[in-house]
Amino acid sequence: MIELIQTYWVYFLVGQYPKGPLGGLALTVLLAGLALVLALPLGVALGLARVSPYRIIRWPVTALVFVVRGVPLLMVVFWAYFFLPSVTGVKTDQFGTMLIALVVFDGAYLAEIVRAGIRGVPKGQFESARSLGLSYAQTMRRVILPQALRHMLPSLVNQFVATIKETSLGYIIGLTEVSFIAAQINTQVFTRGAEVYLLLGLTYFVLCFGLSRFAFWLEQRMARRRDVQLPPQPLKASA
Amino acid sequence: MPSFDFALLQQGQYHDWLISGLWVSLLLAGLTLVFALPLAVLVALLRISPLALLRWLGAAYVEGIRNVPLLAHLLFWYFGAPELLPEAARQWLYAGNIELASAVVALTLYTAAYMAEDIRSGIRAIPLVQFEAGRALGFGFLATMRRVILPQALRVTVPPLISQTLNLWKNTSIATVIGVAEMMYQAAKVESTSFRSVEAFAFATSAYLAVSLVITGLGAWYHHRYPVRTA
Amino acid sequence: MHSLRTRTFALLAATAASLVFTAAARADQLDDIKKKGEIVIGVLGTDEPNSFVDPKTREIVGYEVDIATAIAKKIGVKPVFKQLAVAARIPELQQGRVDILAASLTHNKEREALVDFSLTTFVTGQKVLVKTSSGITDVPQLAGKKVLTVKGGTQEPNIRKAVPNVEVVTFETTQQAFLALQQGKGVGYVNDEASLVNDYAKLGPAKKDYAILPTNISVEPLALGLKKGEKGLKTLVDGVLRDLESSGEADKLFVKWYGPATKLQFDKRSFKIDNDKL
Numbered sequence: 010m011i012e013l014i015q016t017y018w019v020y021f022l023v024g025q026y027p028k029g030p031l032g033g034l035a036l037t038v039l040l041a042g043l044a045l046v047l048a049l050p051l052g053v054a055l056g057l058a059r060v061s062p063y064r065i066i067r068w069p070v071t072a073l074v075f076v077v078r079g080v081p082l083l084m085v086v087f088w089a090y091f092f093l094p095s096v097t098g099v100k101t102d103q104f105g106t107m108l109i110a111l112v113v114f115d116g117a118y119l120a121e122i123v124r125a126g127i128r129g130v131p132k133g134q135f136e137s138a139r140s141l142g143l144s145y146a147q148t149m150r151r152v153i154l155p156q157a158l159r160h161m162l163p164s165l166v167n168q169f170v171a172t173i174k175e176t177s178l179g180y181i182i183g184l185t186e187v188s189f190i191a192a193q194i195n196t197q198v199f200t201r202g203a204e205v206y207l208l209l210g211l212t213y214f215v216l217c218f219g220l221s222r223f224a225f226w227l228e229q230r231m232a233r234r235r236d237v238q239l240p241p242q243p244l245k246a247s248a
Numbered sequence: 249m250p251s252f253d254f255a256l257l258q259q260g261q262y263h264d265w266l267i268s269g270l271w272v273s274l275l276l277a278g279l280t281l282v283f284a285l286p287l288a289v290l291v292a293l294l295r296i297s298p299l300a301l302l303r304w305l306g307a308a309y310v311e312g313i314r315n316v317p318l319l320a321h322l323l324f325w326y327f328g329a330p331e332l333l334p335e336a337a338r339q340w341l342y343a344g345n346i347e348l349a350s351a352v353v354a355l356t357l358y359t360a361a362y363m364a365e366d367i368r369s370g371i372r373a374i375p376l377v378q379f380e381a382g383r384a385l386g387f388g389f390l391a392t393m394r395r396v397i398l399p400q401a402l403r404v405t406v407p408p409l410i411s412q413t414l415n416l417w418k419n420t421s422i423a424t425v426i427g428v429a430e431m432m433y434q435a436a437k438v439e440s441t442s443f444r445s446v447e448a449f450a451f452a453t454s455a456y457l458a459v460s461l462v463i464t465g466l467g468a469w470y471h472h473r474y475p476v477r478t479a
Numbered sequence: 480m481h482s483l484r485t486r487t488f489a490l491l492a493a494t495a496a497s498l499v500f501t502a503a504a505r506a507d508q509l510d511d512i513k514k515k516g517e518i519v520i521g522v523l524g525t526d527e528p529n530s531f532v533d534p535k536t537r538e539i540v541g542y543e544v545d546i547a548t549a550i551a552k553k554i555g556v557k558p559v560f561k562q563l564a565v566a567a568r569i570p571e572l573q574q575g576r577v578d579i580l581a582a583s584l585t586h587n588k589e590r591e592a593l594v595d596f597s598l599t600t601f602v603t604g605q606k607v608l609v610k611t612s613s614g615i616t617d618v619p620q621l622a623g624k625k626v627l628t629v630k631g632g633t634q635e636p637n638i639r640k641a642v643p644n645v646e647v648v649t650f651e652t653t654q655q656a657f658l659a660l661q662q663g664k665g666v667g668y669v670n671d672e673a674s675l676v677n678d679y680a681k682l683g684p685a686k687k688d689y690a691i692l693p694t695n696i697s698v699e700p701l702a703l704g705l706k707k708g709e710k711g712l713k714t715l716v717d718g719v720l721r722d723l724e725s726s727g728e729a730d731k732l733f734v735k736w737y738g739p740a741t742k743l744q745f746d747k748r749s750f751k752i753d754n755d756k757l
Binding site: 076078079080081082083084087088091092170173174175177178180181188191192195202203204205206207209210213214216217218221 | 312315316317320321323324327331332419420421422425432439445446453456457464
Binding site for chain 3: 427441443
């Protein structure tokens with residue numbers, strides 16, 4: 010296994026770069042990070058739409074979220090691949106296609122996380138803000154969302170882990186992310202399938218497990234901070 | 249753009265391919281469910297076992313499986329693992345439907361890891377006194393689980409398990425990479441043979457949505473019929 | 480309030496309509512390429528020796544790569560190579576994500592409705608590679624057996640036509656299908672003869688356990704793929720190909736990638752680059 014790593018580690022980590030497009034593990038992480046960063050605003054928008062008091066916004070978005078969550082991610086990838094260019098005129102390569110598919114798919118899932126986060130903020134916050142004269146939009150922007158997003162942080166990191174795993178589907182459209190590279194290495198060395206795919210699994214494990222531990226640590230830290238902010242003690246009777 | 253050809257989907261060769269794909273997807277999901285549920289219960293029990301070694305084993309299984317994408321699992325169980333078997337076992341295995349077998353193994357292990365966590369949460373939702381009372385009555389750990397805890401845990405666990413079943417249904421689509429002729433495989437085949445991408449993918453999308461709807465409906469019905477009884 | 484809502488709705492509707500009906504100006508593709516300063520060439524990158532990744536330099540090289548580079552040089556732009564899956568070649572060309580295909584593309588009647596072809600650059604048969612242990616000596620014996628190939632090419636339709644009740648399992652790349660054959664997951668692996676000979680040679684000492692069945696299940700004229708209706712580009716591409724042929728460069732390229740000194744060890748070309756009709 011050592012010679013395997015020694016021969017192919019560069020290809021595994023960065024693909025053809027700099028003699029070609031970026032690939033391998035670097036591409037996986039870049040794609041996942043970018044997808045999450047772009048999916049978050051979409052998720053917030055969709056999440057807000059899902060709690061909107063206006064039916065005309067709520068219903069279509071609910072339908073959209075339901076459809077996106079009812080089909081496999083691979084299906085969304087194929088939609089983006091085959092239909093996006095003819096509908097929008099935007100021509101993207103495999104990276105762009107995968108990015109768009111991930112943003113749409115994760116956006117729909119984040120919408121639910123955001124919705125839960127918004128619901129988790131005590132109603133009193135919303136009511137006090139409104140009674141102070143803030144409009145619905147201002148309340149959301151200045152009072153509710155900042156609190157909701159902070160509480161959502163561990164969920165977001167877990168979503169990042171999920172997105173990293175989702176990038177593996179780029180394999181199917183020929184994106185040279187780390188699973189594709191591993192498969193290519195495997196066909197070059199013929200007889201060491203178990204080793205190659207074990208190494209691939211280990212790579213994902215180290216990356217994803219590390220990140221979920223980080224999410225756990227974040228959760229612990231926030232729970233501790235919340236504990237510190239104790240409700241005000243009743244005034245002690247002066248002696 | 250050429251108009252949508254409904255006839256394509258209603259009879260003929262492409263229709264047959266797509267329908268057979270749907271059947272294989274359903275078969276794959278069904279087989280996996282049958283194997284994954286018992287495995288999930290086993291792993292959940294491992295994770296709450298009084299023995300530290302068993303607890304560690306359960307945790308290692310869940311973390312090891314969940315942090316690796318399903319695609320990598322599928323590739324490993326198809327291209328990697330069978331090669332480690334001795335020659336005779338391999339010949340026997342390859343004579344059968346190795347593609348489906350590898351997919352079921354990979355999907356079962358993957359789904360069971362997620363279901364085990366849901367079952368574990370369900371068990372933990374049952375007040376500790378139930379467990380203590382069972383033990384006080386003289387039941388061993390396993391007997392208490394079987395007779396007292398698990399039956400109560402079922403109601404709490406079924407909704408998240410239904411959610412995992414939904415994920416399983418969608419995950420069957422990834423088996424296309426190891427040559428399982430499920431719905432995605434067939435839809436892509438129809439597309440590359442007939443170049444009618446809209447019809448092929450519209451069929452696949454509707455089929456996935458329809459079954460997702462049924463599964464979600466099942467969950468809603470169960471929740472309505474068997475609401476969670478609070479202590 | 481009513482008028483505000485109506486106005487907002489009208490604005491949204493107008494924006495949506497304008498997005499749907501935006502028509503791109505139909506300029507000549509050749510001019511576009513010259514303006515961009517680069518030509519995007521779709522290649523497989525997994526089909527030695529037509530286009531493949533040299534493991535040492537990690538660059539894409541090959542017979543078709545050299546031909547495409549010559550075309551880029553003639554236009555005076557930079558060649559940019561984009562790796563594609565077999566099943567993705569035609570959609571990518573149709574959608575304009577690549578300008579030209581140099582991806583072991585077979586020129587056949589069905590595809591003429593979707594894309595244009597350059598002069599045929601290579602002629603090969605399609606054959607089946609088997610393990611000698613299977614006892615199969617010719618194509619008809621594959622009936623009822625499992626063969627392996629790549630998704631989305633001419634291989635699956637061809638083998639089904641040749642052996643009606645064959646069982647076909649397809650994979651994302653030809654390499655995966657070949658690997659599956661080596662592992663014994665099927666009895667035959669279908670691909671273009673040139674690719675089969677290349678894979679056969681790569682086996683080294685294991686060669687004796689494999690054989691290429693003698694019958695061609697089809698004859699595959701490979702050509703460069705061009706977007707339908709782009710006459711300017713096609714004229715230029717055909718011109719470059721004719722020049723390569725007449726100057727002897729084409730023969731030299733054949734010898735470089737397929738000749739006696741390579742793994743394939745073809746003696747001489749059985750074709751000339753001069754024809755784009757079937």
